[in-house]
Amino acid sequence: MQSTLSLSFSPSSSAAAVSRSHTTRFSLNTPTNLNLRFCGLRPQALTFTASSNRRSSQLPSRPRSQAVSAALSANGSPPKSFDYDLLIIGAGVGGHGAALHAVEKGLKTAIVEGDVVGGTCVNRGCVPSKALLAVAGRMRELQNDHHLKSLGLQVSAAGYDRQGVADHAINLALKIRNNLTNSMKALGVDILTGFGKILGPQKVQIGSSDKIVTAKDIIIATGSVPFVPKGIEVDGKTVITSDHALKLEFVPDWIAIVGSGYIGLEFSDVYTALGSELMPGFDPEIGKLAQRVLINPRNIDYHTGVFASKITPARDGKPVTIELIDAKTKEPKDTLEVDAALIATGRAPFTQGLGLENIDVVTQRGFVPVDERMRVIDANGKLVPHLYCIGDANGKMMLAHAASAQGISVVEQVTGRDHVLNHLSVPAACFTHPEISMVGLTEPQAREKGEKEGFEVSVAKTSFKANTKALAENEGEGLAKLIYRPDNGEILGVHIFGLHAADLIHEASNAIALGTRIQDIKLAVHAHPTLSEVLDELFKSAKVKAQATIPVSEPVPV
Ligand SMILES: Cc1cc2nc3c(=O)[nH]c(=O)nc-3n(C[C@H](O)[C@H](O)[C@H](O)COP(=O)(O)OP(=O)(O)OC[C@H]3O[C@@H](n4cnc5c(N)ncnc54)[C@H](O)[C@@H]3O)c2cc1C
Numbered sequence: 295m296q297s298t299l300s301l302s303f304s305p306s307s308s309a310a311a312v313s314r315s316h317t318t319r320f321s322l323n324t325p326t327n328l329n330l331r332f333c334g335l336r337p338q339a340l341t342f343t344a345s346s347n348r349r350s351s352q353l354p355s356r357p358r359s360q361a362v363s364a365a366l367s368a369n370g371s372p373p374k375s376f377d378y379d380l381l382i383i384g385a386g387v388g389g390h391g392a393a394l395h396a397v398e399k400g401l402k403t404a405i406v407e408g409d410v411v412g413g414t415c416v417n418r419g420c421v422p423s424k425a426l427l428a429v430a431g432r433m434r435e436l437q438n439d440h441h442l443k444s445l446g447l448q449v450s451a452a453g454y455d456r457q458g459v460a461d462h463a464i465n466l467a468l469k470i471r472n473n474l475t476n477s478m479k480a481l482g483v484d485i486l487t488g489f490g491k492i493l494g495p496q497k498v499q500i501g502s503s504d505k506i507v508t509a510k511d512i513i514i515a516t517g518s519v520p521f522v523p524k525g526i527e528v529d530g531k532t533v534i535t536s537d538h539a540l541k542l543e544f545v546p547d548w549i550a551i552v553g554s555g556y557i558g559l560e561f562s563d564v565y566t567a568l569g570s571e572l573m574p575g576f577d578p579e580i581g582k583l584a585q586r587v588l589i590n591p592r593n594i595d596y597h598t599g600v601f602a603s604k605i606t607p608a609r610d611g612k613p614v615t616i617e618l619i620d621a622k623t624k625e626p627k628d629t630l631e632v633d634a635a636l637i638a639t640g641r642a643p644f645t646q647g648l649g650l651e652n653i654d655v656v657t658q659r660g661f662v663p664v665d666e667r668m669r670v671i672d673a674n675g676k677l678v679p680h681l682y683c684i685g686d687a688n689g690k691m692m693l694a695h696a697a698s699a700q701g702i703s704v705v706e707q708v709t710g711r712d713h714v715l716n717h718l719s720v721p722a723a724c725f726t727h728p729e730i731s732m733v734g735l736t737e738p739q740a741r742e743k744g745e746k747e748g749f750e751v752s753v754a755k756t757s758f759k760a761n762t763k764a765l766a767e768n769e770g771e772g773l774a775k776l777i778y779r780p781d782n783g784e785i786l787g788v789h790i791f792g793l794h795a796a797d798l799i800h801e802a803s804n805a806i807a808l809g810t811r812i813q814d815i816k817l818a819v820h821a822h823p824t825l826s827e828v829l830d831e832l833f834k835s836a837k838v839k840a841q842a843t844i845p846v847s848e849p850v851p852v
């Protein structure tokens with residue numbers, strides 16, 4: 295077991311909170327890239343109680359077999375006139391984005407919400423997690439003596455007020471939730487409170503009352519909830535999901551983080567340990583660099599080739615136990631004891647109780663099947679007229695801005711303009727320190743596509759070490775990578791690891807969305823000295839063939 299300096303949270307703002315931490319990480323090398331990571335904190339003795347507040351429990355449970363066929367026959371024919379032009383079920387970021395755009399397009403719009411406005415992103419996702427990460431970032435800086443000294447700075451011990459940090463996240467979520475609610479109210483969107491259930495074509499029941507609303511077009515935007523694999527018992531106190539962790543009511547000495555996707559990585563950052571060997575969906579080269587910068591210097595121990603077959607919460611004075619089995623042989627391998635475990639193993643669509651059976655729609659692992667225009671597909675493979683599904687509930691891309699963009703795309707279609715969102719132009723970012731961002735294909739994906747479609751793939755790279763602004767900040771660790779077609783200058787993918795990578799990616803994502811080629815974008819001018827020159831350098835270093843006249847390929851519908 296190795297140890298390292300890490301951030302921690304103390305109960306009083308005056309207390310210094312630089313402490314030793316231990317991290318154990320183990321990852322699983324299976325075809326599905328299953329991965330477990332453990333990070334430990336050694337803060338001052340703190341005992342906080344996390345309360346269980348799973349969003350799914352706040353919504354009515356699935357009234358599965360209740361008089362479904364009766365409802366279908368009673369409500370099976372479409373209404374002749376409508377209460378609304380557009381009805382959106384679910385007021386998360388996807389629903390909100392769609393609602394605002396619908397009003398702009400002159401549609402009479404209503405949104406149904408069964409819990410609180412803002413959904414996952416605002417209340418249990420992007421917003422509070424980024425508030426915690428902002429604190430984590432500052433704390434890292436203040437604790438990094440070497441970094442501070444090299445800038446000529448002297449700072450005495452840094453400390454945290456745990457409740458203050460938690461309040462920052464809670465208050466930010468509240469503020470953004472109010473902003474979202476007010477923006478819809480101000481524009482005349484009707485916010486209907488209650489659980490929406492589809493009764494038949496263009497017909498939705500609100501809550502358990504007899505209130506039935508009709509709409510010409512309906513968008514399902516019901517989002518997702520944490521996915522907890524079988525064998526793992528969540529008690530909301532010692533075995534938790536991100537819903538609980540975001541409240542920061544509890545900072546355990548030793549926490550196991552199960553899953554190395556976005557949530558695992560970001561919470562590792564908050565809890566001080568970061569990184570994983572396996573980072574699914576990331577370009578392998580960026581993954582390696584992240585490992586070198588985010589994991590190795592932080593002394594994270596890890597085990598590979600294992601799988602957590604059972605996790606039992608702490609009880610009767612006993613710690614959380616994690617039973618590990620060999621990923622291949624399934625033989626018992628080890629049992630770990632920790633103070634808490636954060637389950638970050640993905641998200642499951644929240645589509646229960648929606649009444650999809652009333653319109654003959656069968657979900658796929660809970661996701662609503664849609665085509666590239668977000669039109670819902672029924673059990674016979676036919677499009678359900680006037681019904682769309684956006685965001686986490688369709689599983690195409692579980693990101694807040696993707697949900698919103700899909701909503702806008704649907705509104706474009708229902709108001710007469712055909713529109714297909716190019717998901718390969720949608721950027722993604724992981725808000726670790728430093729950040730990781732990406733758009734388009736990874737190098738292996740691009741090479742596979744090139745082989746199939748018969749085009750050459752080239753790669754260009756630039757380092758943050760050559761960037762004046764990054765060096766002025768003493769943050770030269772970083773890499774930007776461009777994957778492109780040398781025959782026509784098409785940008786296939788861009789991956790960035792480094793300071794403000796999440797902001798830098800947009801030049802590339804906009805270029806992909808607009809079909810801008812490298813030979814054109816490399817002539818664009820960037821202010822000096824800025825981090826954006828990392829991308830300027832990147833595009834300039836690409837070698838596009840002189841006669842690059844082959845058109846860029848059409849986006850593949852996702
Ligand atoms: C910890 C965490 C951090 C994240 N960070 C980021 C990030 O930094 N960037 C990013 O892009 N994404 C992030 N995400 C993902 C992002 O939160 C989701 O992709 C996004 O919230 C999906 O939006 P949505 O509108 O599809 O669904 P949701 O935001 O889940 O909203 C769905 C809404 O529908 C309501 N609802 C459900 N069923 C019904 C019904 N039948 N009737 C009425 N209402 C209903 C729910 O109550 C909810 O309010 C994060 C997620 C988590 C968990």
Ligand SMILES: NC(=O)c1ccc[n+]([C@@H]2O[C@H](COP(=O)([O-])OP(=O)(O)OC[C@H]3O[C@@H](n4cnc5c(N)ncnc54)[C@H](O)[C@@H]3O)[C@@H](O)[C@H]2O)c1
Nearest residue numbers: 327328329523553554555556557558638639640692723724
């Ligand atoms: N910055 C962001 O944009 C951001 C931040 C947080 C979450 N999100 C979104 O929220 C969604 C959920 O995030 P997430 O990190 O939970 O999911 P994820 O899909 O990104 O990662 C889940 C991880 O858990 C692993 N896993 C799955 N089952 C497992 C098991 N039984 N045992 C061990 N490991 C297992 C997977 O291999 C993967 O590494 C993501 O789709 C992501 O898009 C985005």
